[in-house]
Amino acid sequence: MDMDLGEWADALRLRLREMLAELLPTDWSGSFSDDPRVTSVTRQVLDRLAQEGLLTIDWPPEYGGAGATLWEQAVVREEMWAHLEPRGPQYMGLSWVGPTVMAFGTQAQRAAHLPRIARGEAVWCQGFSEPEAGSDLGALSLAATADADGWTLRGQKIWTSYATIADWCFLAARTSRHPDARNHGITIFLLPMDRAGVSVRPIASMMGPHHLNEVFFDDARVTAADVLGTVDEGWQVIKFVLGHERIGIPRYARDERVLAELGTAPQTAAGAAGIGFVRALVHARTARLLNHRAIAHREAGRLTDRVASGARIASIQLDQEVADLALDALGPAGIAPGDGDGILAHAEDVYRYAKSATIASGTIEIQRLLVARSLMSEAAQ
Incomplete structure (x- = not known):
């Protein structure tokens, strides 16, 4: 698989990055906060994305989307996560609640819920x-x-x-x-x-x-x-949800940004050439490739537990690996209050969030079990 999505993806990324540079404060550290300023920023980002047809870019137009491809949605998700998810709690509605209501909901349920999700108004x-x-x-x-x-x-x-x-x-x-x-x-x-x-x-x-x-x-x-x-x-609905959820959170995009800053920041550049840094870079590329493969399989209508959970395992292990690497490289400065406009200023937040990576949305043990069962099922066919 060619990991270069093409010029259209570069243009979309640039558009999103310029938008976020305009809307996000320099000390933005993510949406898990009680600070009312965070809610205000999230609202501005959601409104702008919705106005420009980017919030639910791959949804059908009749449900408030732009009818774009899964790959365009993947680019939006990656850029959001690389910038500490300024859509806030809306990622649930956007990534899997909305698609699940489309797939299983009545006309009344679709009419009641999908427009509000498409406008970023309902928290699930x-x-x-x-x-x-x-x-x-x-x-x-x-x-x-x-x-x-x-x-x-x-x-x-x-x-x-x-x-x-x-x-x-x-x-x-x-x-x-x-x-x-x-x-x-x-x-x-x-x-x-x-x-x-x-x-x-x-x-x-x-x-x-x-x-x-x-x-x-x-x-x-x-x-x-x-x-x-x-x-x-409801088990059929749950399986649909989990299939979307496993590849709906591109943690690798945030981890790649952490690695990029580690490799260029004056205080960490000297140590960033070590074997741990190189290994993490390889794992980041691997996680991206596995997630892109899962998107390709979903687009073709043949996404399996082996592919979806395999991508998730790579992503959640990478998340913890990069968080550990960042704190090791930064030393005591890594646990100090954020000071600066880069993601390394919030390395401690990234570290704490990463601790749940192998537990949330199904433990890594469950993900491995799903991969094993899927492989056995495929072998028996």
Whole structure:
């Protein structure tokens, strides 16, 4: 595969970089903050991207997109992540909530949700993980008990990013149990977070605000209008979500920028020629190549767990490798408060964020298991 996407990609990257240079403050460190200035910056970026048809560039025009290719969307994602994701929590709606609603939603659901996502107005959170069911989603037990008017939700979700500020929750709940199929009997609900019976409790952590939260459902009500897809067949929706999520976060783009600054910054250039730096550069190129291969497979309609999870494994390992390398190279300065306009000024933030890379969105062990199962399935065919 040729990693050079061509002149159109260079032009799009330049356009995005000029836009972000105009909109982002010199001390921009990302969107995981309670600082109201961060919210203001994110809003400006979202508005500009939406106005220029870049926010949902690959969506069909009827849903607020520009009908562009997956590759154009990939360039947008890479530039956003290379600049510490100034779209904020919107990456969930843009990367997988919107596409999933397009694929499984009713006309009413599409009309209600897709325009708001395309304008960057709705914040979503993901109600998957539970205290006893993290990466093993087939073990989830949040109960949705049916009655004549819908379902009553009782249970808990955990590790729910952005739950304190989310407008909507993409919720997986147990609607029935099958003796021979754990993945059967799960239903996806699109639930407003202000519904009675829903409460959120933040979890303090080294990662800072908005990352980790508990969400409790105490007799919260949902109806047939809240169901995405088919009752009891939510596993098919979950598989669709995970396929998008695994390659929807191009961590390698941010890591490449860290490596670029490490190689040229006066305080680190001398040490950047070491074997660790060269190895990380190779791994960054490998992660980009594997992710681009996954995009090509999705474009061709043949994306498999082997390809998607393989790309994710490379990306999350790279994230931690580069974060460790940056702090080692910077020394004590790496944990000092940010001072400067480069990404190295926020090396400690990058390091803390990278610690969750091999856990979030399915642990690395689960990703390896998916690759192994996919390889065995392909070999048996």
